[in-house]
Amino acid sequence: MTGTELLLWVIVPYLCLAVFAGGHVWRYRYDKFGWTTRSSQLYERRLLRIASPLFHFGILAALGGHVMGLLIPKSWTEAAGVPEVAYHAVSLTFGTIAGVGTVVGMALLIYRRRTVGPVFSATTRNDKMMYVFLAVTIVLGLVTTVLTNLTGHPHDYRETVSPYFRSVFYLQPQGELMAEAPLGFQLHVMSAWLLLAIWPFTRLVHVFSAPVGYLTRPYIPYRSRDDVAGSRKVKPGWEPVATSSRRP
Amino acid sequence: MRVMAQMAMVMNLDKCIGCHTCSVTCKQAWTNRSGVEYVWFNNVETRPGQGYPRTYQDQERWKGGWALNRRGNLSLKAGGRVKKLLSIFSNPLMPSIQDYYEPWTYDYETLTNAPAQEHTPVARPKSLISGKDMKVQWSANWDDNLAGSPALTVEDPILKTLGDKVKLEFEQTFMFYLPRICEHCLNPSCAASCPSGAIYKREEDGIVLVDQDRCKGWRMCVTGCPYKKIYFNHRTGKAEKCTFCYPRVEVGIPTVCAETCVGRLRYIGIVLYDADRVLEAASVEDEHELYMAQRSLLLDPDDPEVQREAELAGIPRDWITAAQKSPVWALINRFEIALPLHPEYRTMPMVWYIPPLSPVVDRLTETGHDGEDAKSLFGAIDALRIPISYLAELFTAGDPKPVRDVLARLAAMRSFMRDINLGREPDVSIPDSVGMTPEDIEDMHRLLAIAKYEDRYVIPTAHVEGADPQELAHKLEETAAECSLDYDGGPGMGGSGPFGESSGGASPLAVENFHMLKQRQTSDTFVDPADKRRRVNLLNWDGKGAGKDLFPPREGEHRGAPDIAQGAAGTDSPGVVEPRP
Ligand code: SF4
Ligand code: SF4
Ligand code: SF4
Numbered sequence: 001m002t003g004t005e006l007l008l009w010v011i012v013p014y015l016c017l018a019v020f021a022g023g024h025v026w027r028y029r030y031d032k033f034g035w036t037t038r039s040s041q042l043y044e045r046r047l048l049r050i051a052s053p054l055f056h057f058g059i060l061a062a063l064g065g066h067v068m069g070l071l072i073p074k075s076w077t078e079a080a081g082v083p084e085v086a087y088h089a090v091s092l093t094f095g096t097i098a099g100v101g102t103v104v105g106m107a108l109l110i111y112r113r114r115t116v117g118p119v120f121s122a123t124t125r126n127d128k129m130m131y132v133f134l135a136v137t138i139v140l141g142l143v144t145t146v147l148t149n150l151t152g153h154p155h156d157y158r159e160t161v162s163p164y165f166r167s168v169f170y171l172q173p174q175g176e177l178m179a180e181a182p183l184g185f186q187l188h189v190m191s192a193w194l195l196l197a198i199w200p201f202t203r204l205v206h207v208f209s210a211p212v213g214y215l216t217r218p219y220i221p222y223r224s225r226d227d228v229a230g231s232r233k234v235k236p237g238w239e240p241v242a243t244s245s246r247r248p
Numbered sequence: 249m250r251v252m253a254q255m256a257m258v259m260n261l262d263k264c265i266g267c268h269t270c271s272v273t274c275k276q277a278w279t280n281r282s283g284v285e286y287v288w289f290n291n292v293e294t295r296p297g298q299g300y301p302r303t304y305q306d307q308e309r310w311k312g313g314w315a316l317n318r319r320g321n322l323s324l325k326a327g328g329r330v331k332k333l334l335s336i337f338s339n340p341l342m343p344s345i346q347d348y349y350e351p352w353t354y355d356y357e358t359l360t361n362a363p364a365q366e367h368t369p370v371a372r373p374k375s376l377i378s379g380k381d382m383k384v385q386w387s388a389n390w391d392d393n394l395a396g397s398p399a400l401t402v403e404d405p406i407l408k409t410l411g412d413k414v415k416l417e418f419e420q421t422f423m424f425y426l427p428r429i430c431e432h433c434l435n436p437s438c439a440a441s442c443p444s445g446a447i448y449k450r451e452e453d454g455i456v457l458v459d460q461d462r463c464k465g466w467r468m469c470v471t472g473c474p475y476k477k478i479y480f481n482h483r484t485g486k487a488e489k490c491t492f493c494y495p496r497v498e499v500g501i502p503t504v505c506a507e508t509c510v511g512r513l514r515y516i517g518i519v520l521y522d523a524d525r526v527l528e529a530a531s532v533e534d535e536h537e538l539y540m541a542q543r544s545l546l547l548d549p550d551d552p553e554v555q556r557e558a559e560l561a562g563i564p565r566d567w568i569t570a571a572q573k574s575p576v577w578a579l580i581n582r583f584e585i586a587l588p589l590h591p592e593y594r595t596m597p598m599v600w601y602i603p604p605l606s607p608v609v610d611r612l613t614e615t616g617h618d619g620e621d622a623k624s625l626f627g628a629i630d631a632l633r634i635p636i637s638y639l640a641e642l643f644t645a646g647d648p649k650p651v652r653d654v655l656a657r658l659a660a661m662r663s664f665m666r667d668i669n670l671g672r673e674p675d676v677s678i679p680d681s682v683g684m685t686p687e688d689i690e691d692m693h694r695l696l697a698i699a700k701y702e703d704r705y706v707i708p709t710a711h712v713e714g715a716d717p718q719e720l721a722h723k724l725e726e727t728a729a730e731c732s733l734d735y736d737g738g739p740g741m742g743g744s745g746p747f748g749e750s751s752g753g754a755s756p757l758a759v760e761n762f763h764m765l766k767q768r769q770t771s772d773t774f775v776d777p778a779d780k781r782r783r784v785n786l787l788n789w790d791g792k793g794a795g796k797d798l799f800p801p802r803e804g805e806h807r808g809a810p811d812i813a814q815g816a817a818g819t820d821s822p823g824v825v826e827p828r829p
Binding site for chain 1: 340344377435436439443448449459460462463464483486
């Protein structure tokens, strides 16, 4: 591993992951109120009706594809008797469908955000930055997949990117594997690491509140009143002066 | 039997004059913020009319509340859990801002800034959503007092169910006001629709609240509530709803809307109910039976068995006493004149209504009859079938009988008490004919007509470990007063947090409102730029001080935030002009 490889594929990724994890913990502790989807459906719903499901289901499918491609080692699928060609055909087809859905959905969403007045004025600088990182990552991903396949000699990322990705989590990072991958893959992976680093500070945090618990919880939650009268809990460190008997 | 206590309200529609004071005071107290400009926790609609948001009662369109599925089980009308999760990215059943109205303000600045010209300058309406010029086309009470009738009125979903002939006749015979707040339902479909589980019912008093930290903005509750009393704050991305003014009722004072009601028509008290039987009552097959099923949930606080169970369930003694004295319980179960709004939504709503007799009386007097004579009143109630079927669609899922009985009781009280007030021998056959005793009628009269403050509001204070009510009240003040000085950080203190409008820790409500008001009065754009908070809005001007941007700065004076201390103490600087009438 050269110094550049070490920096790009080991140091930066670990930094990004640390920010990703630490950022979420920090945000969850200090900014639960800001943790929301900030839906703009109230302003506009016709475009959203098509674009949002297209984008979200597309990206969920793409996520599923990534889990398969990155986490399942090649040796496993081969042991299961899936030939390389078949694997690639399937992954290319589904990857392209999901990718195109995602990109079209995203394009519509960005178009909507820019042209629908109320939606645009509700867009913060933070949102705009997030859109850049997200869009670059997604487009690079799709373009790379399609381009390398068009050349007729698809790059087998399961020899390079996938083992590299897993190695990061084994804590034995093999940065040199990434150096062998084509430029498209390198850019996609790098932008993804950076996206992860800004993730906890954007509205993307809503991904981690996907409400799966809804499927099993009782319909109507009951809760006991907080023991503090008045509008809200007093912040730690700001309790009013009182003798212990008066403290709630 | 699992006894629970529920804070409930009754509104006596005969007395509502449609003044909207309740809406305005509630707005001043709770939704005087950006993001909730269009939100009216309390709204007053003219019936017949479209309501707010438009045609919200048309559940075939909006799919709010519960319905029985094919197997006869209670299920959310908009679809079950899986369907909800699948439509989470775009909720097809959520009203858009046009179904409410686009909030606006006026460009008052041109009135003072415009150069000398031939024509008087005009303050044009500006959208509070986009900041652009707009044409004002709808509002929360656009069809007030049947304005725009009949063109607008025919869109009333209730009128539509009554058929064509009725529509025309209707407008000449009948109009009344319907103030609405959240129903704090026993079986709240808003809570059931929330994927995050952020909406909960408080165990102690049944108030339904949204946990602002847990709400993730999935918007399913807006669809779920058939009364459309959950609103989406478009700035913070969170759902908000009427809180039954819990910081007030916890210390024993009535809600803002009730306290300020000009007609003094609202009653607040607690009722005890059997939580184990709620589902069963909400699943009754025949819609006409829902009213009685809902009533049967309420437990008699004078029954020793109920009292014992209540104490076992941890309900404090003074709450049981309050339940015995509750005006709400008396109006629903002793006098039997309060009816629930739209029981057919099966949410078991807990704001009840005494239907109005006044349209019947008006009709009588208009045609030269005696509006206080028992016989002509009873006759008119039976003859005026249209108002009764309309009221029945509102309060009893279309069953005219209970509405008729209530109106008969009100009519009986009217003529019976007239004789007493005029010093004549009262006709005891009148109470008898509606199944009441003269004492009942007199008690009912005391509650409805004299309506003393302490009879209207029987609100037990919340129990907090180691604190008596006075101390609690003091604490409520303390939280508001101290924090405004002590508290730092959080969205209330000065603009948004780092991640947009809604980020940052929670700040006490009072502090938040204080800073919002200040920012609003000192801003110079109409729409808040997403990263900052600025706004001039005369609606929110409290009449104290001279919201500086209302007037061009004088020479030698800077535009900017007024000094807080100065505003509070009312010692105006020389540059500040006192508002003139
Ligand atoms: S009326 Fe209130 S408690 Fe009932 S469903 Fe609507 S928001 Fe929920
Ligand atoms: S109870 Fe309070 S929050 Fe609810 S409508 Fe009345 S004033 Fe508004
Ligand atoms: S304040 Fe009272 S009288 Fe006036 S509109 Fe509201 S409920 Fe009716």
